[in-house]
Amino acid sequence: MIFELRNITKYYGDTLANDDISIHLNEGEILCVVGENGAGKSTIMKILYGLEQPTSGEILVKGQPVRFRNPSDAMAHGIGMVQQHFMLFESLTVAENIVFKREPRRGPLLDKKAMLAAVSELSERYKLKIDPSARIENCPVGLRQRVEILKILYQNAEIIVFDEPSAVLTPIEVEALLQTMKELAAAGKSIVLITHKLNEVMAVADRIYVMRSGKLVAERKKEETSTDELAYLMVGHHPATREIPPVKTGETLLATEELSLHKDGRDVLSKVSIHVDGGEVVGIAGVSGNGQSELESVINGLEAPTGGKVLLCGRDVTHESVHTRRELGMAHISEDRFLWGGAVSGTLSENAIMAKEEREPYNHKGFLRKKKITEYAGSLIERFSVKASGPDSLLGELSGGNAQKLVAAREIMMETPVLICCEPTRGIDIGASDFIHNEILNKREKGDAVLLISSELSEITTLSDRIYVMFEGKIVGEFNRGAVDEKALGLLMLGGKIDA
Amino acid sequence: MRKKKLQSFLTTLGQPMVSVTIALLLGAVIIGLSGENVFKAYGVMLKGAFGDGYYLSSTLSRATPIIMGGLAVCIAWRSGYEAMGGEGQMIFGALSAAIIAYYVPVAPFLRTVLAMLGACLAGAVYSVLSGWLYEKWRVTFIISTLMLNYIANYVASYLTIYKLKDPEALDINASQTGKIMEAARLPRIFKAYSLHWGFLIAVLCVVLVYILMNKTEFGYKSRMNGFNSRFALYGGINARKMLYMVMILSGVCAGFGGSLEVLGSKYRYIDQMIFNTGYAWSGMVAALLANFNPIGTLVASILLSGLATGGAALQRSTSIPVETVNMIEGVITILMSVKLLNLISVRYRHTRKKEGGEKQ
Ligand SMILES: Nc1ncnc2c1ncn2[C@@H]1O[C@H](COP(=O)(O)OP(=O)(O)OP(=O)(O)O)[C@@H](O)[C@H]1O
Numbered sequence A: 001m002i003f004e005l006r007n008i009t010k011y012y013g014d015t016l017a018n019d020d021i022s023i024h025l026n027e028g029e030i031l032c033v034v035g036e037n038g039a040g041k042s043t044i045m046k047i048l049y050g051l052e053q054p055t056s057g058e059i060l061v062k063g064q065p066v067r068f069r070n071p072s073d074a075m076a077h078g079i080g081m082v083q084q085h086f087m088l089f090e091s092l093t094v095a096e097n098i099v100f101k102r103e104p105r106r107g108p109l110l111d112k113k114a115m116l117a118a119v120s121e122l123s124e125r126y127k128l129k130i131d132p133s134a135r136i137e138n139c140p141v142g143l144r145q146r147v148e149i150l151k152i153l154y155q156n157a158e159i160i161v162f163d164e165p166s167a168v169l170t171p172i173e174v175e176a177l178l179q180t181m182k183e184l185a186a187a188g189k190s191i192v193l194i195t196h197k198l199n200e201v202m203a204v205a206d207r208i209y210v211m212r213s214g215k216l217v218a219e220r221k222k223e224e225t226s227t228d229e230l231a232y233l234m235v236g237h238h239p240a241t242r243e244i245p246p247v248k249t250g251e252t253l254l255a256t257e258e259l260s261l262h263k264d265g266r267d268v269l270s271k272v273s274i275h276v277d278g279g280e281v282v283g284i285a286g287v288s289g290n291g292q293s294e295l296e297s298v299i300n301g302l303e304a305p306t307g308g309k310v311l312l313c314g315r316d317v318t319h320e321s322v323h324t325r326r327e328l329g330m331a332h333i334s335e336d337r338f339l340w341g342g343a344v345s346g347t348l349s350e351n352a353i354m355a356k357e358e359r360e361p362y363n364h365k366g367f368l369r370k371k372k373i374t375e376y377a378g379s380l381i382e383r384f385s386v387k388a389s390g391p392d393s394l395l396g397e398l399s400g401g402n403a404q405k406l407v408a409a410r411e412i413m414m415e416t417p418v419l420i421c422c423e424p425t426r427g428i429d430i431g432a433s434d435f436i437h438n439e440i441l442n443k444r445e446k447g448d449a450v451l452l453i454s455s456e457l458s459e460i461t462t463l464s465d466r467i468y469v470m471f472e473g474k475i476v477g478e479f480n481r482g483a484v485d486e487k488a489l490g491l492l493m494l495g496g497k498i499d500a
Numbered sequence B: 001m002r003k004k005k006l007q008s009f010l011t012t013l014g015q016p017m018v019s020v021t022i023a024l025l026l027g028a029v030i031i032g033l034s035g036e037n038v039f040k041a042y043g044v045m046l047k048g049a050f051g052d053g054y055y056l057s058s059t060l061s062r063a064t065p066i067i068m069g070g071l072a073v074c075i076a077w078r079s080g081y082e083a084m085g086g087e088g089q090m091i092f093g094a095l096s097a098a099i100i101a102y103y104v105p106v107a108p109f110l111r112t113v114l115a116m117l118g119a120c121l122a123g124a125v126y127s128v129l130s131g132w133l134y135e136k137w138r139v140t141f142i143i144s145t146l147m148l149n150y151i152a153n154y155v156a157s158y159l160t161i162y163k164l165k166d167p168e169a170l171d172i173n174a175s176q177t178g179k180i181m182e183a184a185r186l187p188r189i190f191k192a193y194s195l196h197w198g199f200l201i202a203v204l205c206v207v208l209v210y211i212l213m214n215k216t217e218f219g220y221k222s223r224m225n226g227f228n229s230r231f232a233l234y235g236g237i238n239a240r241k242m243l244y245m246v247m248i249l250s251g252v253c254a255g256f257g258g259s260l261e262v263l264g265s266k267y268r269y270i271d272q273m274i275f276n277t278g279y280a281w282s283g284m285v286a287a288l289l290a291n292f293n294p295i296g297t298l299v300a301s302i303l304l305s306g307l308a309t310g311g312a313a314l315q316r317s318t319s320i321p322v323e324t325v326n327m328i329e330g331v332i333t334i335l336m337s338v339k340l341l342n343l344i345s346v347r348y349r350h351t352r353k354k355e356g357g358e359k360q
């Protein structure tokens, strides 16, 4: 037994996040922790990693009781964690972030050559492709994730905790990551994986813990269980299967014409022309970092293109502000809920009302009506089952998945003709994903246009009526529903060709 | 719900109190080490700050520009702009008010009003300048505002020494502008005490700023911008408009504060009057102490002002040097800059929530 947590209980104020949890990890084992959003998975791992202090209970490493006051204490005992929300320095480079605090030095100075060599070697060994000298602030989430993983690997941890590491990776990358985990385990490292994707669990786990509402509800050996059983244990009922009826498409509500973006000396977008009609869900498939984030920010008005047009409800909005686009009828679930999509220090009410703060009945002659806003936030919380103590709690106090639910709820409930969804179910549990997918499909049935950008292929293939494939800033393929399988898509996304 | 409100009000009050208490304890150690009776010394200070009508009134009138400087900081910092230009804006506000009230040949009451408006305008323009430097050239606020403070002080010195020197005292070696006629001054509230209407006007400003920041659309937008400027952009808030609105409001507060000091206390601009007293800086400390809550800023401003008036009394009647008091204020500044209070308040908020939750 490499570590053991005994009777851990954790309160945040009056929220019981962990209720008398006892878990352990064996050497060379891959342990999975699954459970609904807000079940307490991140909390228990934060306690193990010294980021949070338990209200009661003890931690044993190799049989010895320990107390971690901070992550450095945990690291000193060989415990590393890849956070659910990245903790990287925006203005430093990829390599600098990876070696941070353990920089190779020549005398008192940073040895740049050794640093780059070490980082490149690491990235090759674990097949995690990165550009060591790129700055984090210019990296999309997918790349940031890779940097986080490499950072832990660089620190040579014996126990590596992954909190939803695969949320933004493509199937091929996920496979590589899972393979990496297996190799690490074979080399004697011990791994904890928190995930909502049960197929990943079945692919790598030796043992699985299921959590629900702060409690440990089940422990299973991989051989003794199945995805069905796990899903049942997590949510308490079996997921429903869904039929997607065909919908007649209306006129084009969102389109781009030869959109180009030249940035940092390269073409991040080149001549991207897409269109989304009313009653249509259009998916964009691609490995993250191939221009999807830029396409997102050019469409929603956060970045100006170097060429081409964006058309919204028939109007050229290329040079219009975000505000105007939102007024005209665009809503947008951002790919990163904390970077763009919300304010962690703001209350749920404050987060819920964004982009509606100028509208009646929430605003009356410049004064905000707190009661109406709280009611509205309450309705979002209830409808999307956001687990929170109320509209006055802070966004930062929510579990990752619940914060995501609030952001998705806000944008879906804008009830605009055009909705842009970027990773709409990132970090959301099975039950809640189904719910959000249903809401997206409801919009489609109402005749609205939905653009879906997701690194999760199954999400794209099940929801989309049409799929564009993006590679290196270009559209390299367009398919109707059912005309292509995930394998072929995956190949195209990596720049391959499919035989006609 | 009521209880919660009261408690949040108490937290606002509690924050400056805790920090001042810690500073006073440290001050006690210092006083003790210098061989004086700590209780006697603090007794003298307390009396010298709030002890009777006379002292209380001088504490409150001294607090007036501090409050306004604090409000300026509240507005800017809550919106995410770390501007520290209150001093320069206050200097130009004070100078403009002194010039207008002395030279503009209109009825006395109009002079007062024009002087105030002129001060607001001067503060706003100077504040917008640093906003423009930020927007256009990305000059950090900390750098631009600090530089602008020096420029303001020297420009004001030049003008008071060479151009606008009191015509009735040209031969005297005093660099100050002419004394404003009595009818154009802000009247005292009680004849015998120095407290003037400017203090009440400042309290009114506190209420207005509180409402603006907590109840209005503008307040919401600026708060979100302060929390996460990317979120604000994403939600469609116009960053440029926000920046200038905030800079204008913040500059108006500081400039107006300068005019209150001139019209209510000094009746003229005296060279270095804002610079030497450090009103704007005390205002900043007050705002930081109160975590940018306007009402907390009011309380903290009065406490800081009391520290100064009480300190002066201490020096008058004991052998303790005034530096001891400066040290106490220094300790307060350090305490808030290490965010100790922030930590305490976060902890406190959690326990408070627990209590609130049990009732539901
Ligand atoms: N800093 C905090 N302050 C208050 N409550 C918190 C805080 N962090 C977590 N919680 C609460 O603790 C509970 C468990 O959260 P946790 O983040 O462990 O969930 P999780 O299982 O990781 O969920 P997800 O799958 O959504 O990431 C939630 O109800 C959450 O609201």
Ligand SMILES: [Mg+2]
Binding pocket: A041, A042, A043, A084, A163, A399, A400, A401
């Ligand atoms: Mg989590």
